[in-house]
Amino acid sequence: MWKVTNCYAIPFSEQKEDTPELDDGFNQSMLQMMKRATPSEQPVGWLGFYTNADLSAHCLPYHDYYNRLISESSAKKDPPPVILLTVDTTFSSADEKYRMPVRAYIRYVECHAG
Template identity: 45%
Template sequence: MGTLMGYYEKGSIQVTNCFAIPFNESNDDLEIDDQFNQQMISALKKTSPNEQPVGWFLTTSDITSSCLIYHDYYVVSSPKHRHVMIIRLITPFSGDMTKRMPVRAYLRSKAGIPGAAGPHCAIFNPLRVELAAFPGELVAMQLMEKALDSRRREATLESGLEQLEVSTAQMIEWLERMLSYVEGVNKDGEKPGDAQIGRQLMDIVTSSSNNMQPDKLDALVKNTLRDYVMVSYLAKLTQTQLQVHERLVSA
């Protein structure tokens, strides 16, 4: 269990940092070390003044009644009682959880019977979670994911040649996946087209052409144009021959 640090944006909550805090759930008594929590928040604000508490996280397999008490603590201690988010790290990893981050986010809302004096329960509504990371952070996350298959939960760094081999294999897999998608969209509409994916593919092509040397780009365009002209010529020639053959047969 711990505190989530970040900032609020229009329509979203950005989580940029977190830290664990001591807590106790023995004998049905819930205790949170508030002094430790406030000291950590003050220390983090010295390095990142814009960050503030935006919620809390808990490692659990399900949301329990204890979450209400923890959530009330963070709601009271949050600045201006803004929206407080809870992130649940699902344990143990099972099913499709091994292929993606086992993270769920919720916002609490009060609920009750229509016409009653006030709300009598609380509902944790799920939120959409988007993970964003720098390239260096992604490399570290991928390395830690490899430790999931190890009994000792250890992962070793690969050599430069092995990393190049893995990166090349991933690149080939992504290219094959993109090629399969494009062919599926263009071939009799087997797959529905997605405008967002199309724009992303266009950005990839544009960025690749901008980073390419001018002489190589000219050579690529000329070679592609020649291939297109040749294929177009052969297609029209074949079409003409078929038309002539049909007329001769029908005559």
């Protein structure tokens, strides 16, 4: 079990359908500041705000980016799986009527011997 204690906003653009844009310099800078402010904490993922309950098609490249970023910066030999937390900013899901519409995802990769 992981406990998410804080996060920071990430500027990104999904205007280009084929290539999502992330500001790597900004992310590296924020990661370094987070390490200085809370050196005992390990980054475990990223947060996405969406206008519906479905994941964006761009989530996979973002998730791969943060998986690489967190693996490279981790002091642990085997860093935890990267977590994606999403917030449906429309609060439109019926089952979320009285709760904050937050969901957590990890990437599951299935390997087949062959």
